[in-house]
Amino acid sequence: MEKTLAYKPQSAWESYADARQHKNMEALAVRYIDFLTRCKTERETVDYVRERLTRAGYSEGFGADTGNGRVLRPLRGKALFAARRGSQPLVEGLALIAAHADTPRLDFKQRPLIEQPGVAQAKTHYYGGIRKYQWLARALALHGVIIRENGESLTVNIGEKPGDPVFCIADLLPHLAQKQSDQTISEAFDAEKLNIILAHSPKQAKGGKKDRDAPKDPVKEQLLDILHKKYGINEEDLITAELQAVPAGPARFVGFDKALVGGYGQDDRICVFTALEALLSAESGARNMAVIFWDKEEIGSDGATGAASRFFQYCVEDLVRAWAPGTPAPHVLLHSRALSADVQAALDPDFQEVHEKQNAAQLGYGPCFSKFTGSCGKYGASEADAEFFGELRCLYNAKGIPWQTAELGKVDLGGGGTVALFLAAYGMRVIDLGPAVLSMHSPFELASVADLHATLEAYKAFLEA
Known part of the structure; x- marks a missing residue:
């Protein structure tokens, strides 16, 4: 031919x-x-x-x-x-x-943990070229490595297995977003607000003590207790860690014909x-x-x-x-x-x-x-x-x-x-x-x-x- x-x-x-x-x-x-x-x-x-x-x-x-x-x-x-x-x-x-x-992903900052009303969060610094709004209101998993003070290495992979908790960044509801709607994307989505929710329940004061004896940051302290009991780590271990927030869940076929891979x-x-x-x-x-x-x-x-x-x-x-x-x-x-x-x-x-x-x-x-x-x-x-x-x-x-x-x-x-x-x-x-x-x-x-x-x-x- x-x-x-x-x-x-x-x-x-x-x-x-x-x-x-x-x-x-x-x-x-x-x-x-x-x-x-x-x-x-x-x-x-x-x-x-x-x-x-x-x-x-x-x-x-x-x-x-x-x-x-x-x-x-x-x-x-x-x-x-x-x-x-x-x-x-x-x-x-x-x-x-x-x-x-x-x-591209979200990396934990060196000192990530903060408490804001009702939640403990991790502050992040984004890595590579992302559109920040795409990371809001979606399930995230934590991957990476933590080096304990004794030199032991702990591999982190939380949010991928059935039964694992996942994490997320809250988005502003449309009822209160009128001002945000008139802003440019760079103005509306502040990198310093890409804070990942890690926990919500507060640590209670022991023995029925008065409110003045309650922890200063009860949700953060409860989170630290959980991390120590489950993984044997403390807040200082997070400073030297490499922790990345990535989308949770598996890659999938996309479309009725399964001709695309999404992930x-x-x-x-x-x-x-x-x-x-x-x-x-x-x-x-x-x-x-x-x-x-x-x-x-x-x-x-x-x-x-x-x-x-x-x-x-x-x-x-x-x-x-x-x-x-x-x-x-x-x-x-x-x-x-x-x-x-x-x-x-x-x-x-x-x-x-x-x-x-x-x-x-x-x-x-x-x-x-x-x-x-x-x-x-x-x-x-x-x-x-x-x-x-x-x-x-x-x-x-x-x-x-x-x-x-x-x-x-x-x-x-x-x-x-x-x-x-x-x-x-x-x-x-x-x-x-x-x-x-x-x-x-x-x-x-x-x-x-x-x-x-x-x-x-x-x-x-x-x-x-």
Whole structure:
């Protein structure tokens, strides 16, 4: 059949039309929903990845005697690098997929506990780009880690199991919100009022003592008693803790046709999941394959576990010492090729005017290339070269993998950053590739089952190419 001269994106649903493919897509989506439900923080995500890789024969440490050539290295429970040896000399570089495991949320402040009329609350500081009103009047769960004074670590996961209590931030009733209705969103929703309700019952004065002998903050003190009896912690332990409030409950299929997955944290855990599945299922071959999952992308990628750190560089240097002694590590970095695995904003059906439609991603049309990121004239961008983009285009066309391309919103209205520029700093070729997500950065994001499958196929083909 003669190829048409005009370009038209290919629907992933049309590409994967037969019943066997739909069955595989549904099975993958079921596993993905379980992953999203279990992994709501970067620590939980890294633990999941580490467990899966260990079961597949990956060993920690980069010694030369690592047998099957499968190694992994976690960093502080929040980032992880894994590599799989191929037959090519390491100096020819890695096929690398990089994603991030963090997602927008509410973090407890260092001294979180306060009492206000009728309730004890935790003060929060939001993490990443959120729309504050979306976090009000909804069930929240607490995840994280508390280090007791004796050094013991307590893992926190409250609000996910049947019978667990959940927590919430109260919203102002419409009868009293007339003034708020006339304010801008930034004025109406004050970050200092994102206070999470933790308790309501007061501690009673002992032995029938008079009111003047009652606790000063009876609800807070009752809460502290509960925390001490149940978890063996005190208020000072909360100062050094990492506690995150996230939406409670499981991820779910959405729609009568179950063609969408809805859940928290799909930016960017859908890319973590598909990159991991690609690494585990890719056929052994010439390419030296690697994945890295970073933290802190949502707040600029700084910090020891973010992409701006030297963690990736140190991993490659150790890999060279183990697998190719004498090879200059900068040559490996320079000759590597990478996919910055991050999601793209899907064309919003009810707010199409904020997109430039011809260059907007659509749900169900496969993973989306973002040739450049940044904003307002491509500032803060990493722009892929035509040769690398062209190679990937030819690869996916040859394999029948649907793909699309997009920018994030209209030129002077949108934009955003990814980890691509931190990889490009080494001189390697890199481009952003990930599925489109609707309601990005909300507590309940939406992704297409077809795009989930197509993204896995795209990542796997890249590693094997």
